[in-house]
Amino acid sequence: MSIVTDLLARPGVIAAGEYAYRGDRFSYRGVLTEEHARMASIICRATTMSVNMEGGMLEALRPRNGLHPARGWVVYGPSHTVCVMANVFCMIDNAKGSINDIVRFMRGTLTHASTHLI
C-alpha cells in the first residue's frame, strides 16, 4: 500500500496526498475536490520549501543543529490539523486522530525520503 492509503486508514485522517517538489504533479485521496487538492499541494509545497530554507539558514549560522535538514511541519487548527513530511501531506480531524501518532508514522515511513527536494 502507498503511504497515502496507509494514512487514510488511520483514525482521524480525512485526506492525504503527495506532491512533486518541482510542482507539476500531485495525487490525493479523501474529502478534497481535485481543485482543492491542487491548491493544498501548492500550499504544502511552498511551506515545505520555506522551512527547508530556514533549516539551511540555521545550519549556516550554527552547523549540526538539530533542525537541519527540515523534515516537515504541522499546522494545528481549532478542529483540523495539517501535517506534512517530505512531499506527503495529510489533514486530520483533531477530535478523532492523534497528531503524535500521525507525526510518528510519517517520520518513520519517510525516514529515507530524499532531502534534496527534487
Place this chain on the structure above:
Amino acid sequence: MVTLDALMRLPGAMAAFEFRGSGELLEHQIAYPDRLNDSTLDLLAHMCAANMSIATMQARGWEQITAMKGFYPVRAFTLVGFDWSVVVSGLHREQYKQDGKYSLPPFMGVVMSNENADYEAAFAALENQEPIS
C-alpha cells in the same frame, strides 16, 4: 500564563522562549547551550514569527476558498527538523484580539528533541493560559 519553566518540563525540551510578533527574542531558557545558543534562538524566533503569519494567511485563504472550517485561527505551528522540533503557539494572542485588546502578549515556543517529543502535550502546555483580565 504558561511559564518557560513549565515548557522546559516537557519531554525532550531543549529550549523555551518568548518572542514578539515581529520576531524579536524576549525571555528564554536553554537546556544545552553547547548545542543551541542565543543567536540561533533569535534567528529561530524570527522564523517562527514568519511561519505563524504565513500559516495564518494560508488557513484564512483556505477556509474562504474551500468553505472547509476548523483551520483558522492557527493555534500552533510546528517545524519538524531532523532531530529537533520547534512548536510555537499564538492562541493566547488570538484570545486577546477577540476581547478587543490592542496590546498583545508575546508568542511562546519550545524546542524539543524528536525522540522524546510529545506534540499534543506541547500544544496543551502552550495553551494553558490564564484568563484575560
